[in-house]
Structures are given as C-alpha cells and as structure tokens.
Amino acid sequence: MTEPSIFTRILQGDIPGEIVAETERVFAIKDIAPQAPVHLLVIPKTPYRDVAELAAGDPSLLAEVVQVAKDLAAEHADGDYRLLFNSGAGAGQTVFHVHAHVLAGGLGEKSLV
Numbered sequence: 576m577t578e579p580s581i582f583t584r585i586l587q588g589d590i591p592g593e594i595v596a597e598t599e600r601v602f603a604i605k606d607i608a609p610q611a612p613v614h615l616l617v618i619p620k621t622p623y624r625d626v627a628e629l630a631a632g633d634p635s636l637l638a639e640v641v642q643v644a645k646d647l648a649a650e651h652a653d654g655d656y657r658l659l660f661n662s663g664a665g666a667g668q669t670v671f672h673v674h675a676h677v678l679a680g681g682l683g684e685k686s687l688v
C-alpha cells in the first residue's frame with residue numbers, strides 16, 4: 576500500500592492544517608507558504624496523481640473542485656481568482672495528490688501568461 580499523501584494526513588488530522596471547506600468528496604486548506612493574499616488548495620479526497628488523471632477518472636469530481644474554488648474565492652476575496660494545477664515535477668508539482676491552487680485577493684490585472 577502506498578503512503579498517504581501529506582494532504583490525506585492533514586484531512587485525517589495526523590498533521591496540522593487549516594481546513595477551510597469540506598464536502599463529501601473534496602476539501603480545501605490554506606497553503607502553508609502563500610504566494611498571494613489568498614492562497615488555498617482544493618483537494619479531491621481520492622488521491623488522483625494530477626489533473627489529467629482526475630479529469631479522465633472522474634470529470635464530475637474535477638467540476639466539483641472548480642465549484643469549491645469559485646465559492647472560496649467569493650468567500651475569502653472579491654470573487655476573482657486564478658486556478659492553477661502544477662502537473663509533473665518539471666512544472667513544479669511537489670505533492671503528487673492532485674490539488675488546485677486558488678490564488679486571489681489583489682493579484683492585479685496582469686495575468687501570468
């Protein structure tokens with residue numbers, strides 16, 4: 576059996592983490608090293624490796640991740656948000672349990688791309 580990811584351990588209460596939202600299939604935490612005024616992670620409880628595996632394996636779960644992200648951006652900021660998935664180590668993914676970065680709260684008008 577593979578080791579539970581750091582996010583699963585936070586969900587289970589084994590290590591500390593501030594859970595800001597939870598549904599039957601998804602939870603969200605504050606990122607430990609925020610890169611924006613609001614930086615949350617929305618995480619499916621089923622540990623798909625990355626967003627492509629999630630999309631292929633359970634499209635409705637990916638849709639739920641997006642919906643939770645949208646709701647959190649409205650709750651924690653003005654409703655505008657940037658949604659980011661790093662996929663693969665070469666793209667900066669460090670935790671191989673899919674998670675959406677929700678960045679919000681005064682990002683400015685200029686986007687990353």
Ligand code: 5GP
Nearest residue numbers: 581592604605606607608661667668669670
């Ligand atoms: P990735 O680099 O895989 O796209 O994103 C992983 C994110 O998880 C990083 O932004 C990192 O700051 C965050 N992170 C890593 N370990 C912990 C932790 O123990 N608690 C919380 N809340 N966030 C974490």
